[in-house]
Amino acid sequence: MRNREETxxxxxxxxxxMFAENGFDKTSLSMIAxxxxxxxxxxxxxxxxKEKLIDVLFREICxxxxxxxTFPVDDLTATNFEHYLLxxxxxxxxxxxxxxxxxxxxxEYILLATRKDKYMNELNKIxxxxxxxxxxxxNHGVKIGVVDGERVESKSNMLVMVIDNIGNFILTGLELDYxxxxxxxxxxxxxxxxxD
Numbered sequence: 001m002r003n004r005e006e007t008x009x010x011x012x013x014x015x016x017x018m019f020a021e022n023g024f025d026k027t028s029l030s031m032i033a034x035x036x037x038x039x040x041x042x043x044x045x046x047x048x049x050k051e052k053l054i055d056v057l058f059r060e061i062c063x064x065x066x067x068x069x070t071f072p073v074d075d076l077t078a079t080n081f082e083h084y085l086l087x088x089x090x091x092x093x094x095x096x097x098x099x100x101x102x103x104x105x106x107x108e109y110i111l112l113a114t115r116k117d118k119y120m121n122e123l124n125k126i127x128x129x130x131x132x133x134x135x136x137x138x139n140h141g142v143k144i145g146v147v148d149g150e151r152v153e154s155k156s157n158m159l160v161m162v163i164d165n166i167g168n169f170i171l172t173g174l175e176l177d178y179x180x181x182x183x184x185x186x187x188x189x190x191x192x193x194x195x196d
Contacts, residue, residue, distance in 0.1 A: 020101035089182035103171035155189040
């Protein structure tokens with residue numbers, strides 16, 4: 001017999017997958033309860049509405065994203081800077097290829113955000129976090145002499161937009177060499193800097 005915490009985790013995990021596969025509109029609490037192996041009335045012990053479950057799941061996803069895009073810069077040097085940028089993208093690509101549900105559910109939240117400001121505001125904060133953290137990395141690159149300071153914000157924004165769009169293409173199932181695309185984007189923002 002499962003305890004409450006295990007059942008709660010199974011509800012969250014099942015909702016994540018089912019919302020991703022079927023969408024919010026076509027997934028009911030009773031479908032999730034059946035998947036978890038509990039009765040429909042029992043799921044109300046954990047979530048009194050589907051909207052509450054959607055909210056909780058959204059907060060969990062947002063926390064995970066924020067943890068992923070916090071990039072420390074103190075240890076970056078001219079020697080390891082390019083490798084670090086490449087690794088950021090490679091890890092994001094690998095994670096999105098591994099988790100087939102993430103882009104699907106994230107797109108559900110994007111659609112929901114077009115109708116509900118609370119989701120749009122949070123998604124905008126996440127996007128701004130990406131921009132700010134990539135900017136921090138790139139400006140550190142200028143400081144250590146591996147990134148040309150001219151149009152550094154545009155270069156930083158380009159990297160964010162490339163990695164974000166790679167996720168969209170992964171979602172479509174189009175088989176491209178995403179790591180090479182990311183590598184080319186990174187090399188293009190570092191091109192022209194002379195290293196001693």
